[in-house]
Amino acid sequence: MGHIFYPLETLPLQYDIVWCLYPESGLTPGPIARPSLVLDVRVNQQQKIGAVICTYGTGEFEARHYKEDLIIPPLEYQALGLHKPTRFALGLNSRMQLAWGPKYFVAPEYAKSQNLIIGGLNGEQIDRMLERLKRRGLEPYA
Numbered sequence: 001m002g003h004i005f006y007p008l009e010t011l012p013l014q015y016d017i018v019w020c021l022y023p024e025s026g027l028t029p030g031p032i033a034r035p036s037l038v039l040d041v042r043v044n045q046q047q048k049i050g051a052v053i054c055t056y057g058t059g060e061f062e063a064r065h066y067k068e069d070l071i072i073p074p075l076e077y078q079a080l081g082l083h084k085p086t087r088f089a090l091g092l093n094s095r096m097q098l099a100w101g102p103k104y105f106v107a108p109e110y111a112k113s114q115n116l117i118i119g120g121l122n123g124e125q126i127d128r129m130l131e132r133l134k135r136r137g138l139e140p141y142a
Contacts, residue, residue, distance in 0.1 A: 004102055013120065016119070017038070019034070035082055053104060054096060068132060072086045081088065125131070
């Protein structure tokens with residue numbers, strides 16, 4: 001059975017936040033939809049399919065995360081459509097390229113009426129993320 005893909009015109013933009021069944025092991029979709037930050041978007045025009053390179057969001061924080069990852073704090077999370085302060089992991093091992101389709105991208109039950117795209121980072125948040133990547137010695141996607 002082949003994969004089902006969403007139309008290319010529904011692809012999120014770089015630095016959007018989407019609902020994702022982010023894999024916990026291998027490429028098996030995770031058990032719950034969680035916010036995921038889109039780091040880059042890929043398109044295969046010939047096959048008319050898309051993919052996103054993304055990282056997971058979590059509500060779990062440790063002191064070191066404030067220097068390494070992008071933290072969306074209490075005063076910012078609601079404007080992004082998030083329901084609590086969120087940390088987006090920025091390490092290389094936290095990035096995955098996933099096909100843009102219902103295998104990985106679905107809203108949780110309580111948000112089924114919402115769009116798959118929750119919101120998008122503003123300029124200050126993007127700058128904060130780029131600073132964290134630089135601190136880690138990592139390059140952002142162009």
